[in-house]
Amino acid sequence: MAKLYFRYGAMNSGKSTMLLQAAYNYRERGQMPLIVKPGVDTKAGTSVSSRIGLEKPVDVLLAAGQSLSAAIEKVTPLDQVDAIFIDEAQFLEPAQVDEAFTLAVTTRIPVLAYGLRSDFRSRAFPGSARLMELAHSIEELKTICRCGSKALLNARKVDGEFVAHGAQVAIDGQHAEYESLCGRCYLEKVGPIRYDA
Structure with missing residues (x-):
């Protein structure tokens, strides 16, 4: 059984960089990763962009209320996908997270979601809260504060x-x-x- 992964961290913890590296590793081995991001994230347009200069166009720009599997099927058949990478996963709707979980479990395609846990008011984003509830694996990506302590x-x-x-x-x-x-x-x-x- 494949799993739903949630890799979260504060700003500047390298989430997008790690996503791009992991997707590259799949491609390098002849596999088919798909990169998805919610359409509400207009930063970098239709690409995933890391602060260190790495950038890659997304395969799927997921609209509000849109089915994840239906959006993927518009690009390629699900049975040809080896992994699904989701950037800015905090912007997913809870129903889209539910679908990501279902896809991982029923299609045996791992879904790796990267995003923030909470907003600037320290409140969980709805997508992040649902990922915390459903993800098989949750990993914190760390970064530092201006004072040198761990940023939270x-x-x-x-x-x-x-x-x-x-x-x-x-x-x-x-x-x-x-x-x-x-x-x-x-x-x-x-x-x-x-x-x-």
């Missing part, structure tokens, strides 16, 4: 100032930038963590 949280800056309020999704280019911080630096820069805020 993602902070949003608007006009150079850290903010604690706003819409959950604001993709690069929408007047927001992000920084990964440890818990102490997050509290100092952003302020107290409050779930009801």
